[in-house]
Amino acid sequence: MNNGHLTEERLQIAGLENELLSAAEKLHLQHCDACRLQAASYKQLFAEVQSAPHAAFDFPLEEMVMAGLPETRKRRSLPSLAWIFIALATGAGLFWATKKYLLTLVTGVLPFTLYTSVLSALVIFIFLAFDMYRRYQQIFRIVEQ
Ligand SMILES: [Zn+2]
Incomplete structure (x- = not known):
């Protein structure tokens, strides 16, 4: 009150x-x-x-909005099942080709090789994180327009 x-x-x-x-x-x-x-x-x-009557537009709003959107790139890529099959086949082939060295690889790996692997993984991770950040920046720029 x-x-x-x-x-x-x-x-x-x-x-x-x-x-x-x-x-x-x-x-x-x-x-x-x-x-x-x-x-x-x-x-x-x-x-x-x-x-009151509902607002109606006397122009094709949906067409104008869709025309204003940026075109998306159409990638020609294999279906994901084919990629999974290729990855599995490659993994199985590598395993079959190197199976007698696998135990040696796990137990006898040199520290230098181990450090190199970790460094490579770290570089790849940083690259992917930067790429993801760049994509989000692009998306935010599109959304803010
Ligand atoms: Zn009153």
Whole structure:
């Protein structure tokens, strides 16, 4: 309440749904001409807004939006199942070709080779992270336009 009167928010609620008001607010509305008049004007306003015709565009909005979007590159790539098959076949081939050296690879690897592998993995990770960051920057630039 505002100086004994209902606040603008409560008056708008009174204009929408009177049942949402408390008993004290309903009692005040019964006795206060100013609040009742304001609630009635809100009720009339809401009724007019609801009965107004919906906005319709007299131009093809969807076509204009779609024309404004940047074209996406269409990649010609093998289906993902084919890629999985190629990866599995390559892995199986490498395993078959090197199976007698695998135990030696795991147990007898030189520290230099191990460090080189870790360094390569780190460089690849940094490159991928930078690439991902660059793509998100592009996407954000497109979204902000
Ligand atoms: Zn009042």
